[in-house]
Amino acid sequence: MTPKQASDEQFYRPLIAHKLGVTEDDITAIVVRRKSIDARQRQIRINLGVAVFVGEQPEQESTVYTYPEVAHRPPVGIVGAGPAGLFAALRLIELGYKPIIFERGKNVHDRKRDIAKIYREHTVDPDSNYGFGEGGAGTFSDGKLYTRSKKRGSVKKILEVLVQFGADPQILIDAHPHVGTDKLPAVIRGIREQIIASGGEIHFNSRIEELVLKNDQCKGVKLANGQRYDFDAVILATGHSARDIYEMLWKQGVNLEAKTFAMGVRVEHPQALIDSIQYHQAQRGPYLPAATYSFVEQVNDRGVYSFCMCPGGFIVPAATAPGELVVNGMSASKRNSPFANSGLVAEVRPEDLREFKQYGVFAGLEFQKHIEKLCFMMNGQTQFAPAQRLTDFVSGKRSADLPESSYRPGLISSPLHEKLPKRVASRLREGIRQIDRKAHGFLSGEGIAVGVESRTSSPVRIPRDETNLQHIRIKGLYPCGEGAGYAGGIASSAIDGERCAEAVALAIGD
Structure with missing residues (x-):
């Protein structure tokens, strides 16, 4: 049904009654079991899975797990x-x-x-x-x-x-x-x-x-x-x-043992821009939540994909030790920040790390450390993050200025396209181009790349x-x-x- 119809039972009760061949008065309760958004077409649809009760009331279905006393157990x-x-x-x-x-x-x-x-x-x-x-x-x-x-x-x-x-x-x-x-x-x-x-x-x-x-x-x-x-x-x-x-x-x-992991940047756009791309309309209106996205591309035999997408969210400093700079994303429950962000990362396999092979099983860890320390040193050994407008990142030039961002320690314009390893940066740049063909407007000067998103998963198993x-x-x-x-x-x-x-x-x- 439409987002407005799905927003309130008074809208969808008559639709359900018609579907079941009963009157609205016959329906004693409607319980929503599942809800999802289908934004693949111009007309956005909400899919509701509901349990409909006719002539009876639903039983309380809250599941409560019990935890016994175990102080003296093994x-x-x-x-x-x-x-x-x-x-x-x-x-x-x-x-x-x-x-x-x-x-x-x-x-x-x-x-x-x-x-x-x-x-x-x-x-x-x-x-x-x-x-x-x-x-x-x-x-x-x-x-x-x-x-x-x-x-x-x-x-x-x-x-x-x-x-x-x-x-x-x-x-x-x-x-x-x-x-x-x-x-x-x-x-x-x-x-x-x-x-x-x-x-x-x-x-x-x-x-x-x-x-x-x-x-x-x-x-x-x-x-x-x-x-x-x-x-x-x-x-x-x-x-x-x-x-x-x-x-x-x-x-x-x-x-x-070494394992495949991924590295890249955190990409941030105005939430309104992502809404317009995903919902195919200038404004999302009162019946739709902040839009999300998920992209998976293949570039030179490696995956490039979005990760941990945070609609209405913030970019946060996620280093776990002094001397390194790492970023991540978060959203509060209302997802009401004016920004949308996600990790945009390229797959890194153990065989890609030839220059770190002397570290054996820890080659991926040392690669992570190297890039995180580099980002930390780029901006005066602080948590100010290196950043670049997406259009400049893809075209390969330093940004003259940066748009407003949710990242509160602060951003400094930096040539991430040069500083990130070529195997990562080149795939990210082509991946962004491919994404923009599917979601036109994603490659925008309003969008920024913030470095470095390096903790998608462990490079060690x-x-x-x-x-x-x-x-x-x-x-x-x-x-x-x-x-x-x-x-x-x-x-x-x-x-x-x-x-x-x-x-x-x-x-x-x-």
């Missing part, structure tokens, strides 16, 4: 309090095990203060930033829950758990659910309180120094402060930016046996989520956390 170690770690903990409690989480960063409240310092003082706390701390990277970078993951596990359950802890029930309906970075901290705090109330433990400011290994068995963890905790199983859910964890594992002889989810050699070690190379976002990471918890229960329950 403990399981979890490294990392991102979505993979937190959902692993909740699932372990359901299965009757005591989760003990170690998080290098701080709780969400204290994290906010350290993030504020990035803006005010251009200083990055290596343990508390946009990437590290309670809730992981997703807590302060948007909270999108859409996933194409085909892994075993229920996205529906993940959404229901989030609603149980305070997320808007609308995420159960929308085709592309989104919590919002303004809402997620309270949800994460609720999950933490439940874990503790059930007898689990969460240790903040607790960085792992090494695993306790014996005869190819993981027997526990040792913290940076010297404390040791013994476990029969450890779920390693440290996120894609915990580079020191990969180095620790390598030093301890734990197998790692911690290999595991997919039959039992344990490391291929170290028994009792369960690599999990984005940091292990088995997820890509909040929802898929949460699913992987649940799967690892179930695998642990099956193994140690025997």
Whole structure:
């Protein structure tokens, strides 16, 4: 139906009655189950999936998950309090095990203060930033829950758990659910309180120094402060930016492997421009949300694609250590910023990194570090980000000036087309041209490229046996989520956390 018809039951009730061959008075309730936007044609359509009740009322269908007392049950170690770690903990409690989480960063409240310092003082706390701390990277970078993951596990359950802890029930309906970075901290705090109330433990400011290994068995963890905790199983859910964890594992002889990742820029446009492109009209009007987009192109045998699109959003400084510059995107729940942004990245394969081959499995990590340090040095060793109008980036010239941007530390005009590696920049430039042929107006002087978007995923994988989810050699070690190379976002990471918890229960329950 039209956006206006879909906006209120009074518009679509007569349509449904006609479709079913009943009168409007016969209908006692209409419950929306699913909602999506079809903007492929000039006439925008809203697809609603509804349950219609005739002569009866719907039953309450709120799913509530129960978490028993586990204080005296067998403990399981979890490294990392991102979505993979937190959902692993909740699932372990359901299965009757005591989760003990170690998080290098701080709780969400204290994290906010350290993030504020990035803006005010251009200083990055290596343990508390946009990437590290309670809730992981997703807590302060948007909270999108859409996933194409085909892994075993229920996205529906993940959404229901989030609603149980305070997320808007609308995420159960929308085709592309989104919590919002303004809402997620309270949800994460609720999950933490439940874990503790059930007898689990969460240790903040607790960085792992090494695993306790014996005869190819993981027997526990040792913290940076010297404390040791013994476990029969450890779920390693440290996120894609915990580079020191990969180095620790390598030093301890734990197998790692290089994997494909992506690098590029964060592209920002006025939201009104994206609306006009996607909705084929000058203004989106009152019945449509801020428009999104998703583009995938092929350039010289490598993928070029948009990633983490944030309608009505902001670009944020996402470095996880001093001396580097990284950008990411976020949207609040209302998505009401006048800007739209997304990562626009080019695929990088291990064989593309010949000049870093001396680093072996860490070639991709060193490549990331090199570019992030370069961007940091370009603008006086600050969090001012290098930027370029899209038209100038594609045509290969420095921008004389820059349009207004959501990136609050500030932008400085820089020749990104020269500074980014040619293998990345040339593919991005051609990819933008290809996108503009499909979405005319995308290649615009109003759009800007901001560098560098380098943390789409980890360039390293911690290999595991997919039959039992344990490391291929170290028994009792369960690599999990984005940091292990088995997820890509909040929802898929949460699913992987649940799967690892179930695998642990099956193994140690025997």
